[in-house]
Amino acid sequence: MSAPPSDPQVPAPTGSARAPGHRLRGSLGAGSIVFMVVAAAAPLTVVAGTVPLGLSAGNGAAFPATFALCAVVLLLFAVGFCAMSRHVPEAGAFYSYIARGLGAAPGLGSAFLALVTYTAVQAAVYGYLGATLDAVVQHYGGPAVPWYLYAAAALVVAGVLGFRHIELSGKVLGVLLVAEVAIVLVFDAVVAVTGGLGPGRSTALLVPSEILSGSLGIAIMFAIASFIGFEATAVFRDEARDPERTVPRATYLALVLIGAFYTVSAWAVVSAWGDADAVARAGEDPGNMIVSTITAVLGPVGGDVAQVLLVTSLFAALLSFHNVLARYLFALGNAGTMPGAFGRSHPRHASPHAASLAQSGTALLLIVVFAVTGMDPVTQVFAWMAGTATLGVLTLMALTCLAVLVFFARSRADRRLWHTRLAPALGLAGLLTCLALTVANFPTLIGGSPALATAIGAVLVVAFAGGALWSRRVPHPVPVQVSTRHTVDTTEDR
Structure with a gap:
């Protein structure tokens, strides 16, 4: 393995270098980070909420295949994302x-x-959680209780856990994730063995004409929104045991697990009744639909467990998104682009306690606004906010693919053709296609209002635009050095 000439290092700008007291600490392995990001994807919530919508408004019984297609696009994105992670x-x-x-702007x-x-x-999750x-x-x-009171109670619990060390949140998320995945996997297995209740x-997910039918x-749009959260693996870099290995492993593992889980579980829902x-x-x-389907297959106890x-x-x-x-x-507090207090870690918990508070x-303020304006927690709060998030994440991922390329x-820090050019370019093409489809169907996603x-x-x-303009007021909004410790030149990959 040979390395190209090193690019000159530019000293880290003021505000971006992390002092010992302004750094998060932890020993999270790939499994713990996977729990974080898969929990953010909310697997059971996707099966309960997104799958019925994809079946009815999308491409019908072939909708499970759409999860697999989106997973492939995101895996292409992940190749460049992970290749660049060692230099960030x-x-x-x-x-x-x-x-x-x-660039900075x-x-x-x-x-x-x-x-x-x-x-x-x-905010979308707060609305859905309160109503559910x-x-x-x-x-x-x-008794009937206003949704926003339940949301406020959940906010307090998430705030306490977010204030503490990340490993506490990891343990809580691990337990909750295992429980929700287990009930769906049991359902999947029973349908796979028995063939379900229908014919x-x-x-349908294997038939190209079925996949292209209806409104692909x-x-x-619905399927790609279900993956929101997997890309957050890099956010836990400082708390990872070995970030240069842990972050890429967690990213790939999370994507494969989420994609496989969604595809198989959606197929089981379809198979339970017949196309x-x-x-x-x-x-x-x-x-x-999902509760009634699990009840029909696993019995009343299974349905009750699924509801809880x-x-x-x-x-x-x-908790994951918190x-x-x-x-x-x-990170923004450390870079000097937000108040410096946000970039301080707790002396005992090594957590971003000020940023967490x-x-x-901010979340409490939004809940109050939603409550005062009388917004419906599902048809308005959840639908509008989830639609906003889908559009935003797709834009961010497309920009990240472009940034990788x-x-x-420019740097030639990694010369592997597949990792630095082909996969990111294919991922960018796929993401731009998904973004165009989301924009075209965006009114449908948020309730049908073009305005x-x-x-x-x-x-x-x-x-x-506000962030780009704000960068002009900050002397050094981001570090600009290129790490050459991990320069790679694997000509066999070309």
Whole structure:
């Protein structure tokens, strides 16, 4: 292995170098980080909420194949993302990658866009969690309670866990994730063995004409939104045991597990009823389809367990996004682009405690606004905020792919053709296709209002532009040095 000539190192700018007291610490392995990001993806929530919508409004019984297609696109994205991770020592994820590849203005613009995006997805989960918990309590004979009170209670618990060391959150998420995945895997296994309640196991996901039927664009839009959260592996870089190995392993593992779980579980839902009946049931009652399906296959006890685990699935996603947002604020505080207090770690917990508290305050403010304006927690809070997050994350991933291509073309720090050119280019093409389909179908995703779709798009554009303009007021908004310790020249990959 030979290395090209080293590029001159540029000293880290003031505010970006991390003093000992301003660095997060931890010993998270790939498994712990995978728990974090898979929990953020909320597997049971996707099976319960997204699968019925994909069946009814997307490409029908072939919708499970759409998860596999999206997983392939995201794996192509991950190749360049992981190749560049060894040259990005900061834990700023999209922000750090885009800044190193495209410059300070796009980097800080993406940071502001990421803050808005992840705040939106967390707000969506608060609305869905409050409504779901209220429904479960009433189902078992309890009183009707406003959704926002449940959301506020969940905020307090997430805030306490976010204030403490990351390994505590990792343990909580591990337990919750195992529970929600287990009930679905049991359901999948029973359907695979018995053939379900209908005419037998579905084969629609293997038929090209079925995959291309209906509205493939809407199907891709719903499927790609279900992967939000996997890209946050790099945010936990400082708390990883061996970040240069742990982060790439966690990224690939999370994507493969999420993609396989979604594809198989969606296929099991279809197979449980049969192609035509599954699509009909999804259109008639999408909100209760998964619970009624699990009840029919596993019995009343299985249905009751699924209802409870749907609540814990939402809380796990909430906690994961809380941790991600806190670490984004921490990275920006360290870089001097946000108040310096955000970049301070707790002396005992080694957590971004100030950023965590600020993030909790922002979430509380949003819950109050939603409550005062009387917004419906599902059809408005969840739908609007989830749509915003989908558009924002796709934009960030496309920018990151572009940044990877530009970074390696300029630095020549890694000469592997597949890792630095081909895979990122294919990933960028796939992501731009998904982004175009999402924009075209965006009004559908948020309830059918073109005016609202335009307003949400404007918010995201303003966030990015605001960050780009703010970079001019910050002397050194991002580190600009290129790490040459890990320069790679593997000619056999060409």
